[in-house]
Amino acid sequence: MAVLDIMLPFYGDGDYLEAAIRSVLDQESSEWRLTVIDDAYPDPTIGDRVRAFGDGRIAYVRNTENVGITANFNRALALAEAERLVIMGGDDRMLPAFVGRALKLAERFPDAAIIQPGVRVIDDDGAVYEPLADRVKRRYRPKGQRPLEVGGEPVARSLLRGNWMYFPSLVWRRDALAGGFRTDLSIVQDLEKILRIVMAGQTVAIDDEPVFEYRRHRASLSAATGIDGTKFAEERTVFAEAAQASTRLGWLGAARAARRHTSSRLHALTEVPGAVRRGRWTAVRHLLRHAFGPLGRPSGAGS
Numbered sequence: 001m002a003v004l005d006i007m008l009p010f011y012g013d014g015d016y017l018e019a020a021i022r023s024v025l026d027q028e029s030s031e032w033r034l035t036v037i038d039d040a041y042p043d044p045t046i047g048d049r050v051r052a053f054g055d056g057r058i059a060y061v062r063n064t065e066n067v068g069i070t071a072n073f074n075r076a077l078a079l080a081e082a083e084r085l086v087i088m089g090g091d092d093r094m095l096p097a098f099v100g101r102a103l104k105l106a107e108r109f110p111d112a113a114i115i116q117p118g119v120r121v122i123d124d125d126g127a128v129y130e131p132l133a134d135r136v137k138r139r140y141r142p143k144g145q146r147p148l149e150v151g152g153e154p155v156a157r158s159l160l161r162g163n164w165m166y167f168p169s170l171v172w173r174r175d176a177l178a179g180g181f182r183t184d185l186s187i188v189q190d191l192e193k194i195l196r197i198v199m200a201g202q203t204v205a206i207d208d209e210p211v212f213e214y215r216r217h218r219a220s221l222s223a224a225t226g227i228d229g230t231k232f233a234e235e236r237t238v239f240a241e242a243a244q245a246s247t248r249l250g251w252l253g254a255a256r257a258a259r260r261h262t263s264s265r266l267h268a269l270t271e272v273p274g275a276v277r278r279g280r281w282t283a284v285r286h287l288l289r290h291a292f293g294p295l296g297r298p299s300g301a302g303s
Helices: 014-025 046-051 069-079 098-108 132-140 153-161 189-199 221-226 230-249 252-260 262-277 281-292
Strands: 004-010 032-038 058-062 084-087 112-122 148-151 171-173 203-215
Touching: 004 014, 004 069, 004 098, 014 032, 014 046, 032 046, 032 069, 046 058, 069 084, 084 098, 098 112, 098 171, 098 203, 112 189, 132 153, 132 262, 148 153, 153 189, 153 230, 153 252, 189 203, 189 230, 230 252, 230 262, 230 281, 262 281
Parallel strands: 004 032, 004 084, 032 058, 112 203
Antiparallel strands: 084 171, 112 171, 148 203
């Protein structure tokens, strides 16, 4: 019987972490293993809180020093053993059918490098809601009767128009993650990896049955780095490299979407008022540059 490795790189709120673990324990399918990788979070009680669940399928590993989010993702990959794995967020929750549905989709689409299960968004308090970002995401997803398997330029183009995937919910084929995530990226390393996989000719399976709860809140890393422009600087790097790679492949629609990156530009504009209110004028300049400036040339790290 197939087993799903649930890898949980952790640095954050212990209460959210416990809720995430409970959601795994509540799975209808027992075919899972959970590994929590603590990136030297200052709270010394985290290990005790994880071990207190008393389930042999749950492992706890603590880094001797803080290595950062991307390196911790790569540590998770090094520890994974199953053919399929999830890199879950410490503030997200699985619905009870997640593991069973993930394994069923993996059996139905064995060649899919990535499976995007159905996701619903929750807020800080766990209430289901759908902010503007997620309404926009839904518009960019490939059309077709679910579940379906897609690949090639249409997928790359849709992701470059607006990243509609939810990284912590993705079910990866472990061999597709060979080489790990780019360590020079700390916010959009997932998009860069997904684009590389799709551009290498691999496929993605998409499902709509909600089995995962993705927590969107202002304390998230992507939200915190949006207002200072860090996230958008990384996005420009990825878009420039994707435009170049798409052109080489003859994927002219994807290259055009990368150069335009309209939804990313609009997102930057939505951050400007908050930066102005805080008097962060350097951030305002970076955000406006991203919104209205040219794409620029690839940095060379991933080209």
